[in-house]
Amino acid sequence: MLKNILNKSRQVLYPVARTFTRSSNNHNAATEAVPSATEAAPPATKSTPxxxxxxxxxxxxxxxxxxxxxxxxxxxxxxxxxxxxxxxxxxxxxxxxxxxxxxxxxxxxxxKYRYVSMAHTKTRAEVRGGGRKPWPQKGMGRARHGSIRTPLFKGGGVVHGPRSPTTHxxxxxxxxxxxxxxxxxxxxxxxxxxxxxxxxxxxxxxxxxxxxxxxxxxxxxxxxxxxxxxxxxxxxxxxxxxxxxxxxxxxxxxxxxxxxxxxxxxxxxxxxxxxxxxxxxxxxxxxxxxxxxxxxxxxx
The missing domain is CATH 3.40.1370.10 (Ribosomal protein L4/L1)
Structure with missing residues (x-):
């Protein structure tokens, strides 16, 4: 009994088009036109979705x-x-x-995963110039420097700047x-x-x-x-x-x-x-x- 109930629950019921007609001879014509639930669904045609x-x-x-x-x-x-x-x-x-x-x-x-930043700055090793020591280490009363392209000078390199290409x-x-x-x-x-x-x-x-x-x-x-x-x-x-x-x-x-x-x-x-x-x-x-x-x- 339980097996039959489970088999019935798996069945897919398709909607069936119901037509109702009025007849003066038979007042139960509408009832007769309605198919019972046990009848099989009609095959799909071009008119049936x-x-x-x-x-x-x-x-x-x-x-x-x-x-x-x-x-x-x-x-x-x-x-x-x-x-x-x-x-x-x-x-x-x-x-x-x-x-x-x-x-x-x-x-x-x-x-973001397809965006690549092309912003790029040069370090002190990449900027032009500054190959020699600007002034002697001692005797002039000035601060000690080894190159005019350090980040402390104008036109020098950039510290911790963006380096391209940078992916996000x-x-x-x-x-x-x-x-x-x-x-x-x-x-x-x-x-x-x-x-x-x-x-x-x-x-x-x-x-x-x-x-x-x-x-x-x-x-x-x-x-x-x-x-x-x-x-x-x-x-x-x-x-x-x-x-x-x-x-x-x-x-x-x-x-x-x-x-x-x-x-x-x-x-x-x-x-x-x-x-x-x-x-x-x-x-x-x-x-x-x-x-x-x-x-x-x-x-x-």
Whole structure:
């Protein structure tokens, strides 16, 4: 008996369209048109939206299922918007508590690790002149000096000045980087700045098609399109070449700074699955304690 109950709880129930008709001959026509709960769901067709639920049997179970999130899957084959399906998003990735402090730390880290200061000053050994002793050591009543290029003289060297190139690289703790991604994805979804498309295949390589599509969907002044593969189709690559406010990025390179730099984040279904798989693995990995140590250059 308990085995049957567990098997029934694992079944995914798909919504079935219910139709109601009025008939003067039979007042129970509406009741007859409603299918029973035991009937199987009809196969998905072009008129029926595709529903992609979360399979928690093979996926990581969320901390709280009450924070489940769903999003529409949009088309890219035409300018007119059409909902082609519904995808269920993992709440641990797309419904996380937004840590604004961690997001700010990620942005500051990304802005600094690529910054190299070229400010440079010369020491007393590098400035020109001052090869001989300016005056004798004794007998003139003056202070003892061996060179006019010491830091005490005008035109001399600089002590403890900046020396180029100076890097500002430092490594943010591992889980602050992971939580920065989940927080930013959750904020983008909550602000309705995250859109999911079925793919990045567009019918033409003309940039005007992409301009019309962005204007029709109200995707904002700047768009970041993310796919799982780093090799994008030729049409969308050609269309975005002349558009400086539309950028393409593979899902393994997605970062907090790029998501905040663009107003709209567009993910493909494959990119969503890849991000969920990678982030959930990092959040539930067994060797999490080893990731809290000091960063090493050979760390993967």
């Amino acid at each position: 595709l529903i992609l639920p979360q399979d928690y049997a093979v996926n990581y179970s969320p901390v709280s299922r009450s924070t489940a999130r769903q999003a529409w899957i949009e088309n890219t084959d035409a300018v007119a918007e059409r909902k082609v399906g519904l995808i269920e998003l993992h709440p641990d990735v797309f419904a996380a508590q937004p840590r604004v402090d961690i997001i700010q730390e990620n942005v500051e880290w990304q802005r 690289f430092y490594m943010l703790p591992f889980y602050k980087r992971v939580l920065g991604l989940t927080s930013t994805l959750s904020v983008k979804l909550a602000q309705d700045d995250l859109h999911i498309v079925e793919g990045v295949d567009i019918p033409t390589g003309d940039a005007q098609f992409l301009k019309d599509l962005i204007a029709e969907r109200n995707w904002g002044p700047s768009v970041l399109i993310v796919d799982e593969d780093h090799m994008f189709p030729a049409n969308i690559s050609q269309a975005t070449d002349s558009l400086g406010y539309v950028n393409l990025m593979p899902s393994f390179g997605l970062n907090v700074y790029s998501m905040l730099k663009h107003d709209t984040l567009v993910l493909t279904v494959a990119a969503v699955k890849h991000l969920e798989q990678r982030l959930l693995y990092q959040l539930h990995r067994n060797d999490a304690a080893s990731k809290g140590g000091k960063f090493k250059l050979d760390q993967v």
